[in-house]
Amino acid sequence: MTITSYNPADPTDLVLAVEEPGAEAVRAAVGRARAAQTGWLxxxxxxxxAALGRIADAVEAHAEELTALIVREVGKPLAEARGEVARTAAIWRYYAQAPYTPSGAVHETAAGPGLLFTRRRPYGVAGLIAPWNFPLAIPSWKAAPALAVGNTAVLKPAPEATACALRLAELARGPGCRRTCSPCCPAGRRRARRWSRRRTWSPSPARPASAGPWCGRRPSAGCRSRPNSAG
Structure with missing residues (x-):
């Protein structure tokens, strides 16, 4: 199956045509992301x-190109497209500080001496499903916090925003960010629905993140809390 993306202002203007990866290719992408996760953490x-900061720099350095691509592929007005590019860079720069955030908390014990604490640890691989309406910002606010805390990610963009997602993935593959940390897998709506329904890929599970539930959990996206006790 071929994924196509057309300019909504000119249906004859084909922005991108790319073959949809099959199930085995998606599993392979998840496997590469999982293999890279240990080293990334x-x-x-x-x-x-530093890697997330360099992605922000790359977005800013290609701001005019990305603005024109947003206008062409999803039909945003020029001013709004420029605002989204600026927001995208700001998202990456904001989450570039997240790796230094304390990753747990110490709690009072119920009775007697002891040590009770929680520690947040990355899931491993986050499966990111993004809509078309913010083609750079939404993938960024999903990927940036996940990468910041030590996860890797696999992105499935909306078919109508595939060119924007692939270009963002290219910019994210610069020095300091492993190529396999956040691969992009274009797919149609039917495959996206199957992805969102499946909680795991055997033998390499990945946690799906759709557009809705994760939007309000940005500071802790991709982390889990495990209670630990000693003493």
Whole structure:
């Protein structure tokens, strides 16, 4: 199946045509992201912060190109497209500080001496499903917090915003951010529905994140809390 994206202002203007990866290709992308996750987490807060900051720099350096692509592919007015590009860079720069955020908390014990604490740990691979209406900002506010805390991610953009997503993925593959940390898998709506219904891919599970539930959980997206006790 071929994924096509047309200029909504000119239906004869084909922005992009790309073959949809099959199930095995998606599993392979998840596998590569999972293999990269251990090293990405072990690189440490400073390396992840620097990598996300470089993505913000890349977005700003290509601002005019990205603005024109948004206008052409999803039909936004020029001023609104410029605003989204600026917002996209700001999202990456904001979450570039997230790796330094304390990743847990110490709690009082119910009775007697002891140590009770929680520690947040990354899931592993986040499956990101994004709509078309903010073709750069929404993938960014899903991917940036997930990457910041040590996850990797696989992005499934809306068919109508595939060119924007692929260009953002290219910019994110610069120095310091592993190529397999956030691959982009174009797909049609039918495959996206199957993806969102499946909680795991065997043998490499990935947590799906759709447009809605994660929008209000940006500061902690992609983390889980495990209680630990000692003493």
């Amino acid at each position: 072990a690189a440490g807060a400073a390396a992840r912060s």
